[in-house]
Amino acid sequence: HNGDERAGLIPRYVRVNTNLGTLEEVVESLTSGGFVLSDPFSSKNGFSKDPHVPDLLSFAPSTSFHDNQLYTDGKIILQDKASCFPALVLSPPASDNSVVIDATAAPGNKTSHLSALMMNKGKPQLFAFERDRKRFSILKMMLSKAACKNVSPINADFLTVDPHDAQFSSVTHILLDPSCSGSGIVNRLDHLVETETEDDTTKDDRLDKLAAFQLLMITHAMRFPNVKKIVYSTCSIHATENEHVVRNALSSEEAKDGSFILAPQHEVLPTWPRRGYPEEIDPEYASCLVRCLPGEDSTNGFFVSCFVKNQEIPRKKRK
Numbered sequence: 437h438n439g440d441e442r443a444g445l446i447p448r449y450v451r452v453n454t455n456l457g458t459l460e461e462v463v464e465s466l467t468s469g470g471f472v473l474s475d476p477f478s479s480k481n482g483f484s485k486d487p488h489v490p491d492l493l494s495f496a497p498s499t500s501f502h503d504n505q506l507y508t509d510g511k512i513i514l515q516d517k518a519s520c521f522p523a524l525v526l527s528p529p530a531s532d533n534s535v536v537i538d539a540t541a542a543p544g545n546k547t548s549h550l551s552a553l554m555m556n557k558g559k560p561q562l563f564a565f566e567r568d569r570k571r572f573s574i575l576k577m578m579l580s581k582a583a584c585k586n587v588s589p590i591n592a593d594f595l596t597v598d599p600h601d602a603q604f605s606s607v608t609h610i611l612l613d614p615s616c617s618g619s620g621i622v623n624r625l626d627h628l629v630e631t632e633t634e635d636d637t638t639k640d641d642r643l644d645k646l647a648a649f650q651l652l653m654i655t656h657a658m659r660f661p662n663v664k665k666i667v668y669s670t671c672s673i674h675a676t677e678n679e680h681v682v683r684n685a686l687s688s689e690e691a692k693d694g695s696f697i698l699a700p701q702h703e704v705l706p707t708w709p710r711r712g713y714p715e716e717i718d719p720e721y722a723s724c725l726v727r728c729l730p731g732e733d734s735t736n737g738f739f740v741s742c743f744v745k746n747q748e749i750p751r752k753k754r755k
């Protein structure tokens with residue numbers, strides 16, 4: 437199976453949960469348990485620090501951590517490299533008065549990452565929405581295992597939240613990682629993988645419906661009166677759910693007159709080489725976007741974009 441062959445190239449990624457320990461402590465515990473800091477592909481015990489994501493380690497693909505005490509204690513989180521990008525790009529400053537929403541939170545990998553980036557501080561200052569009841573209970577378990585003290589999980593549909601509600605009107609940062617086709621996923625069995633049997637019309641129809649929902653999530657996020665930064669991500673490889681959704685969000689009523697723009701490349705994983713597809717969006721925006729290609733980047737397929745509120749006096753949109 438093609439997917440499995442490509443998956444063989446993806447290391448087992450492990451994110452250190454800094455709510456419960458430092459990178460150094462985890463590295464020390466791993467090395468005393470027999471792992472060796474070296475190329476993860478050179479031997480079955482090799483592991484290395486990731487060059488793009490702080491606190492991320494990579495191991496040989498077959499490495500299992502389910503019985504490892506670091507994992508059972510919540511000190512490490514099994515999370516693909518690309519799925520660490522959104523929280524890192526959002527990076528709500530812990531010092532500042534950041535108030536954050538993770539709009540689509542379960543199972544909670546990105547929520548716990550955000551919690552850690554905010555130094556686990558807040559009153560809480562991180563609201564985690566999840567509309568599905570079963571997935572919401574998984575989210576709560578995950579947050580408790582990862583010792584997240586600054587998160588308030590809420591079992592509700594993000595689209596029903598009033599942006600002017602007193603509880604949420606101070607929100608400054610929003611993470612949107614909504615349901616998508618999952619077409620970038622090649623190595624996880626617990627995830628929706630695109631069915632290869634459907635015909636093109638059914639597939640286009642499904643992608644169009646997902647894209648309409650994804651656009652609605654972004655424009656809803658743009659309505660929060662104090663929002664400064666919105667990160668939108670998918671684990672899809674289709675432009676329909678990625679560049680096209682971003683393009684439509686930028687020309688929406690909510691972003692009119694340039695009130696929201698894309699953060700430039702130097703603020704969005706500047707050293708990551710694979711950017712958005714210039715043939716799918718205004719070419720000057722392509723470098724603002726991040727893509728990951730399964731089989732090419734040692735990750736699953738992934739897409740990240742970052743909208744920022746334009747601080748300049750709104751000007752007429754350029755044609």
Ligand code: SAM
Nearest residue numbers: 540542543544545546566567568593594613615
């Ligand atoms: N960010 C999560 C993580 O990294 O662990 C993965 C999120 S998953 C791709 C999308 C989640 O959003 C699903 O659990 C789905 O039930 C939830 N969801 C979809 N639409 C939603 C909405 N309108 N409001 C709240 N949650 C929603």
